[in-house]
């Protein structure tokens with residue numbers, strides 16, 4: 001029991017060991033301690049989705065999980081999935097269809113979209129909207145984002161044939 | 162904002178969590194999914210001295226069908242419940258409610274125990290527990306006890322869980338063949354807490370509803386049964402049931418809506434839900 005805790009985890013495939021304050025959120029740890037600033041911090045109470053990261057393969061709110069809770073976990077951020085090429089097609093579609101303007105919501109949006117497409121290969125537009133309902137975008141009006149996600153779903157389906 | 166500093170302890174077992182609660186008293190908080198708790202800490206609405214993390218306790222995330230009951234462990238995540246065949250088959254009301262709860266990333270962490278323990282008046286799962294007449298399993302320094310849903314909710318964010326207690330699971334009656342369920346809610350945006358909502362269970366046979374339980378949420382300080390409306394429905398009179406809501410419910414104004422609107426919406430929800438309860442099955 002302590003206000004400072006030692007943790008060791010994998011972040012984007014690399015082993016990391018650090019000493020953190022118990023109150024430090026996962027997203028602050030990633031940004032401040034590891035300088036992985038691709039995950040953004042908006043509301044800090046779970047509403048906006050800008051802080052979305054993957055923990056053990058599942059998307060979570062980086063602001064509602066403590067870094068200390070990730071001891072032993074595997075964490076993936078937008079930097080990791082960009083470098084691996086996992087979401088290259090989504091990134092290209094977002095750019096092509098103007099699915100981002102300021103880009104603040106984009107890392108969270110991309111990870112949430114990838115989560116949807118890995119569980120549902122042919123989502124309806126309504127289902128896409130529902131899945132990204134926890135990710136705020138103050139610029140695009142969402143329409144272009146739905147277009148981009150839908151086009152990637154179709155392209156991935158085509159390439160599987 | 163950032164939370165005030167706190168210490169962190171990982172409970173190894175239910176007994177360990179209760180011992181830690183007893184040791185630290187008022188200054189301690191149990192941490193389940195953190196999807197309500199960490200948000201309130203970040204807003205500094207609460208500043209505990211220590212968080213007792215339940216996430217390392219084995220055996221609390223199970224969904225089992227046993228002796229005519231569905232048992233759900235406290236640390237079962239919303240997402241696990243959403244994917245469960247046992248829930249879909251034997252606790253269909255819970256399956257109907259799941260998609261309305263927050264968003265995928267939050268459902269990956271949030272737990273049923275946390276939701277029932279937190280008892281937000283506008284939350285779906287506490288109302289489902291009440292509509293199903295389920296049981297809450299609580300462990301404390303003096304041992305274990307079981308509390309009926311009808312006796313569990315005490316006031317705004319207040320339940321039968323004492324300061325040194327922990328909720329370990331809930332038990333729901335498995336759905337019998339003639340049972341029917343209805344669920345509807347009105348919210349501003351998909352995944353938001355409800356402005357008003359209704360979870361219902363009943364038996365439907367030969368065109369008649371019996372054993373009706375209506376649990377409204379978002380309309381009072383706790384989820385509430387509408388008992389006069391239940392009686393009217395058992396008497397086969399929907400209009401009378403809607404009218405009875407005037408005496409059953411007295412919604413206070415809240416940040417989402419004023420009480421008069423909520424009362425009107427309750428009638429709209431009741432008509433929708435009765436439709437679900439009585440529609441002929443394919």
Ligand SMILES: Cc1cc2nc3c(=O)[nH]c(=O)nc-3n(C[C@H](O)[C@H](O)[C@H](O)COP(=O)(O)OP(=O)(O)OC[C@H]3O[C@@H](n4cnc5c(N)ncnc54)[C@H](O)[C@@H]3O)c2cc1C
Nearest residue numbers: 046193194195196197198263271272275278284328353354
């Ligand atoms: C943006 C957003 C939208 C949301 N929308 C909804 C919604 O529409 N509907 C809804 O129902 N919920 C919603 N939630 C809340 C979510 O469902 C939470 O997961 C849930 O209310 C609390 O569960 P938890 O496991 O996260 O609990 P925690 O946040 O960890 O804990 C909540 C409280 O319960 C106590 N507690 C937790 N577990 C136990 C236990 N086993 N025994 C005793 N006490 C315990 C904690 O000490 C704390 O006081 C939303 C959350 C966010 C951030």
Ligand code: FES
Nearest residue numbers: 042043044049063
């Ligand atoms: S910063 Fe985490 S949801 Fe807004």
Ligand code: FES
Nearest residue numbers: 101103137138139
């Ligand atoms: S692009 Fe600016 S918030 Fe979405």
